[in-house]
Amino acid sequence: MNAGPVRAEHVAKHFGRTKALDGCSFSLPEGSVTGLVGPNGAGKSTLLSLIAGLAKPTSGEITVHGTAVRGRMHPDVALLTQKRPLYDQFTVREMMRAGAAMNDRWSDERANEVLDLLAGVDEDAKVGTLSAGARTQVAIAVALGRLPKVLLLDEPLSDLDPLARDETLRIVMTEVAERGTTVLLSSHLLTDLGDVCDHLLLLDEGRVQVSGDIEEILDEHHVVVGPAELELGVDGVVDSSRTARQATALVRGGTVPEGFQAARPDLEALVMGYLRASRTRRLARR
Numbered sequence: 196m197n198a199g200p201v202r203a204e205h206v207a208k209h210f211g212r213t214k215a216l217d218g219c220s221f222s223l224p225e226g227s228v229t230g231l232v233g234p235n236g237a238g239k240s241t242l243l244s245l246i247a248g249l250a251k252p253t254s255g256e257i258t259v260h261g262t263a264v265r266g267r268m269h270p271d272v273a274l275l276t277q278k279r280p281l282y283d284q285f286t287v288r289e290m291m292r293a294g295a296a297m298n299d300r301w302s303d304e305r306a307n308e309v310l311d312l313l314a315g316v317d318e319d320a321k322v323g324t325l326s327a328g329a330r331t332q333v334a335i336a337v338a339l340g341r342l343p344k345v346l347l348l349d350e351p352l353s354d355l356d357p358l359a360r361d362e363t364l365r366i367v368m369t370e371v372a373e374r375g376t377t378v379l380l381s382s383h384l385l386t387d388l389g390d391v392c393d394h395l396l397l398l399d400e401g402r403v404q405v406s407g408d409i410e411e412i413l414d415e416h417h418v419v420v421g422p423a424e425l426e427l428g429v430d431g432v433v434d435s436s437r438t439a440r441q442a443t444a445l446v447r448g449g450t451v452p453e454g455f456q457a458a459r460p461d462l463e464a465l466v467m468g469y470l471r472a473s474r475t476r477r478l479a480r481r
């Protein structure tokens with residue numbers, strides 16, 4: 196496995212009998228933007244909180260720039276969660292002062308740059324009165340004011356309108372382009388991920404299903420379509436469906452079933468195939 200700023204080796208996290216993560220190993224390359232996807236309960240938030248040092252793995256190890264993270268926030272890592280850890284009664288300016296006071300490494304200049312981006316946020320406005328988009332911008336300013344080398348984003352886009360979503364992604368992409376920050380972004384919004392991510396980490400039931408460069412992953416898969424009466428008869432079928440007329444499947448590996456037409460999937464088709472397969476497995480166990 197290549198060395199990278201974030202590495203996980205055989206990481207497990209159990210909550211009682213729930214295995215939120217179970218033997219996860221992967222590496223994120225420097226300056227990459229990785230989309231973290233998976234069905235509800237796959238372990239995405241748990242993984243982000245372990246990398247951030249907010250919780251300890253039950254077993255295995257996560258390292259950031261070669262240093263083991265064992266339940267302590269690494270100075271190079273910033274985490275932005277869905278809840279956006281902001282104080283509603285503070286003005287934006289007070290929020291930035293709090294950011295400076297709470298962090299050993301802090302850049303007013305960087306935080307203000309992010310606040311000035313886009314339409315700019317009124318620094319005298321109370322955080323609680325801001326729109327979801329502006330609150331996200333403030334939360335990102337607090338996160339980037341710490342000058343992180345690794346930025347973890349847990350569903351930051353879920354309640355934003357399309358314009359705010361686009362602008363938020365633009366802030367993240369500017370950060371990557373200008374500072375080479377490594378980003379791990381969890382989202383259910385596949386089209387957004389396709390726009391910004393060059394790597395993918397797909398979790399299901401606490402396990403890594405797919406991890407790596409998106410183009411290479413897409414090259415490794417086929418969507419195959421053929422007459423309904425033909426059997427697939429190959430290894431590596433991730434997900435398949437049949438109508439009265441045709442059979443369709445997502446296949447991993449080089450073999451195209453006989454009598455089928457093959458095409459390279461796009462990111463959405465690939466992720467949807469894995470999500471459908473996950474649901475089918477869970478339904479089969481009921």
Ligand SMILES: Nc1ncnc2c1ncn2[C@@H]1O[C@H](COP(=O)(O)OP(=O)(O)OP(=O)(O)O)[C@@H](O)[C@H]1O
Nearest residue numbers: 210213214215233234235236237238239240241242
């Ligand atoms: N503090 C906790 N105590 C007990 N169980 C937990 C805790 N945190 C997470 N879990 C369980 O671990 C599993 C993984 O949860 P996690 O929130 O990491 O998934 P997720 O992929 O982020 O889901 P979603 O897409 O719904 O946000 C779930 O079964 C969840 O109920």
